[in-house]
Amino acid sequence: MPGLIILAILAIAAVFFSLSRARALNVSGGQLSNLHSRPFYHGLYSLLWVAIIGLGVFLTVLFLGSNLINMLLLGEAREAFPDGSTIEYQLLMNDARAIASGGIPSRVDTLREALAGKYATLENIYAMSLLILPAAAALLTGAVTLRQVDVNWRARNRAERVIRFILLGAAVIAVLTTIGIVLSLIFETLNFFNNIGWRVDKYLFGTRWSPLSGVHDGSMDADKVGAIPLFAGTFLITIIAMLVAVPVGLFAAIYLSDYASPKVRAWAKPMLEILAGVPTVVYGFFAAITVAPFIRRTGESLGLSVASESALAAGVVMGIMIIPFISSLSDDVINAVPQSLRDGSYGLGATKAETIRQVVLPAALPGIVSAVLLGISRAVGETMIVVMAAGQGANLTLNPLEAVTTVTVQIVMLITGDTEASTAAGPAFTLGFTLFCITLVLNVIALRVVRKYRELYD
Amino acid sequence: MTNMRMTEQDLGVRENKIEARGVDVFYADTHAIKAVDVDILDNTVTSFIGPSGCGKSTFLRCLNRMNDTIPICRVTGDIRMDGNDIYDRSIDPVQLRARVGMVFQKPNPFPKSIYDNVAYGPRIHGLVRDKAELDEVVEKSLRKASIWEEAKDRLDQPGTGLSGGQQQRLCIARAIATAPEVLLMDEPCSALDPIATAKIEELIDDLRTSFSVVIVTHSMQQAARVSQKTAFFHLGNLVEYGDTQKIFTNPEDQRTQDYITGRFG
């Protein structure tokens, strides 16, 4: 249905495109040079406005409509049945909706029937207005733009200005996304902090994580929302990952940029690119099916007790995932070190290794640091590997052979768990917000460093 | 040894430091240098002149095997330093370059402190036993490159913070600190202003007392001012080689004459 309405609006726009173009041709009196703008632009101007207004009205009605109905009904319900809990109202609304649409309600009583009747009427009005309002708005706009067609009408400039606003709008979507992320995360986070009585310190520094136990009337036990075990687990796995990824990635980059023959480069670089293109869920499968059992067996043959979801397995595989990331970023900065510096060093009789260690790497250091920071930010935010291969219980340890859980694992568990969505969303979004802040800081620092570094050598 | 050298100098005896015979250089399929024979004398400034692309820089880079760092470059022929073939398999280019230092067209100080820039060579070659000796070598080299006065109060500041001319003198000091026997300079003044150029030229004349200096330049005036011997390259050929005086006043070859009088270049 919504798809059809969109198509209808676009069709109206197309009709007005040809109408305006024809009218422009008409007013030109067959002499195109009389026109300020070519007929095409008159048509385009109409088309753009009709489409924008029509789609805008459609989306507004779509967005406002269902929320408005909900609000009206909820007000009605509150009037007839005050002092209910949120869940009771929700149930009431669901039942009313079910009755109205011929579904199966949990209970039928007069209030529900009344609400259902109201709902059905409102829904009808909504459906009608969803169809009529956008179409009417589009037709009206079309008529206005059609009237504006004139010999002196600067349709091209006008149309171009509209297009430029569309372009600006596209660019602003990135900003809107960020705002959307921040707002949606902050809203639930504040909600959550409110539910634990603003004991933010207990969240940041507490050592017991079991947020869904002891939930009472939406308020949570502040002693059970300590995220330190999650931070520690994330930290442990990240450290392991970086211990794998940084040396391997860095040495690979050094080798590829300064030692490797073109032949070796020709297969080693695509190999690293393939490694970078493997989806994380595949790495997760690899960690759970191949690496974790391998580490467990190896550990047991050495007489160590290894958890089957050890931090080591998840960390190592995550490290492998990040190798190409580190190596390609490092490769870029190492290659960006000017050849003249290398020549200067060779000219003094330095070996390649000395040149790399004492001239190239120090020169590339800021870039490498930012590559490592971006790598850490990736590891911290990585989800699938840890969901599939790391533990789920909040376990405060720094032993890599034990199972630990991470921030991302807990988010997934909370959101996909059986608990009521409104309860689980609090801790999940708070963790998400924490994650967002950490990665944002890392990214900002890394991008700053890179930018400074570029200025130095460009 | 030191004394010996002093004597030779006093006597004005000039030995052949480097002898090149029948040198050819190829870049992939391009024949860049064609059968060049040149002698570089000890304690002498030799300049290579010629129009752009004549191969003078390429030939210079053969003398300390810098061309080895370019994979597609191939050098044939015979280049001897103190009678030893520098392209012999037993000769390590790393060691050769310690003896044949190089200064480049664009100043290229390392992103380190001034001190560390100069100390780089002595450190990697293990020339000094302790910090005191290193300090001394650094000071001497900076003095010799006549930049000591400007740099002595900021030795721990990055070398990249100096002006262009200062940077180039720092690079010369860096090359001197490695204690080479021959110093190759690839258009060392092309990126500098006239005042800085004058300073470097003055410096080159001083350096002659300790090293044999080879300088590539496209400025004939500079060649005339600083060098005792001049080699004129054209299209990969060594056209003429002799005393600077003679080349600039009374060249034998018509092409040299044309170049010097500015008919092409």
Add this chain to the structure above:
Amino acid sequence: MVDMATLSAHHGSQASRARLRKRKMAELRLKAYGIAAILVAGIALLTLMSSVVGQATRAMTESYITLPVTLSAEDLDPDGTGDPSVIGKANFGGFVKDVLKEVFPTVTGRSARRELYDLPSSGAAFELREQVMSDPSLIGQTMDMTFLASDVTDLYLKGDFGKLRPQPHSGDLTVVLADDGETAEIRTNSNDFANALAEVKEELLDQAVLLRRQARLQNTGAEVFAARATRTEYADAKADLEAQSASRIVERDRLAGLAEDLERRAGEPDGTEALSDNSPTVIIRVGDGWAKMTEIGMTGGKADVVLPIGAADAIPPGDWKLYLHDLPETARKISDQQIIWIEALNERGQIKSVFNTRFFSAGDSREPELAGIWGAAVGSFWTMLVTFGLAFPIGVLAAIYLEEFAPKNRLTDFVEVNINNLAAVPSIVFGLLGLAVFLGTFGVPRSSPLAGGIVLALMTLPTIIIASRAAIRAVPPSIRDAALGLGASRLQTSFHHVLPLAMPGILTGTIIGMAQALGETAPLIMIGMVAFIVDIPTGITDSATVLPVQVFRWSDFPERAFEARTAAAICVLLLFLVIMNALAVFLRKRFERRW
């Protein structure tokens, strides 16, 4: 004083040569580290690929059991209507069970029957139903029909639960049946069971080692409690600790006794040994008759008859067989009886293995043998369609704005920083955004490709914008100048001249971004695309799942057969990614222009 000339003499000296050797070693070391790093990456990739592909090949075939079936009218269509809707209501599940009972009439008892019914897939009855419904004329006929084998049967046939190993034997076999025919005495006139007995005894020793280890643990516990008891000052605590210690000593001695008993049994040169669920399985076969040994000595022992075996005297060695299965019954998902039935069916040529087309054409299922990836693939298609439809135009328009029109001011700067940061925001955060904003506020249907596509589009947008900007920047200013010089507006210049020239680069970047989106899992889990959806989605608002999420779901299932299917699904996913990347490389190679 340091003299430069003396330093000069250092070059080429003995000391410098020694130092040079060291420096060269350092050089070699660095190079070796580099090669090692490349090798580590290569080996990681190789292991990853081989473990995935190795697993996946096992999902490429499926097994079928062929059974003779009489589609009797009284079972399926008692009223003789021939109407598919009536036939569809018949009890096909019971019918298939009856077929199995007819094939193995001697199987009695509830648990044995249940094991028997587990041989074909639970989906076999549905397939039979479909077949009969589409062709009611089959009713009344007798024919051979194929039934899809269950996951356990299939895994056994693929060797996942070990194989029956034929043992060499040289004796003549004597079978003495008990009165009820369910057990038998087995004897040979040679030490044919020596090998099996040795393995059984080895197993006993292994168990003894385990028991000893547990006894040691109990002993340690006893000591710890005893030590604590001596340290404590409170009488009641002391008594408690001493009791703890004593109970552990009792347990230790019990375990040690068991271990000793096992070791003694294992040490006896002959004698008989009862076989338990933890022992290797020993099976005897005479013609169509199969029996499972319950007690063995060197020359035979007692056996349970699984498929009827005739009492016989002195069967020559060529006419009977002795099998050994190393895995004890408790260590595998398939029972001894089931193995015997499958082997018997296999022997009669009633089992076949064919290429698994179902995997590529079916939707999801809880039964591994019925599950396919087509549903997820279609879901991925719809999701990618939405992602492309949103991200490509918005990304290109944003890139044109930023490169061609944006004034150099703080707003533009802010937008740029924003895009770069957005590129590094963890994907799961985009999932939370989708959950809160698109599902919560805008009411986009949960689990739908529409919701997934929007989230992935926002995630891919930075990639596309950055790539498009690079491509637009690569178009030389001379082209713009030429167009502007002819009187074109800036917008016309951008759309008529710059954009077409930048298009190959933009498309390459877009394909790479789409490939990333295709492999993305975490944000889609957040918006509910992880639900169990059997139907193939037919539009962007249907509930759906996508390939990587399917991989995640299957990898979470306990059934072992899902492991291979997960790997196969990964292979399909990787295949799509390879195709997309190859397309990107092709575009780059074919249309890339260098100015």
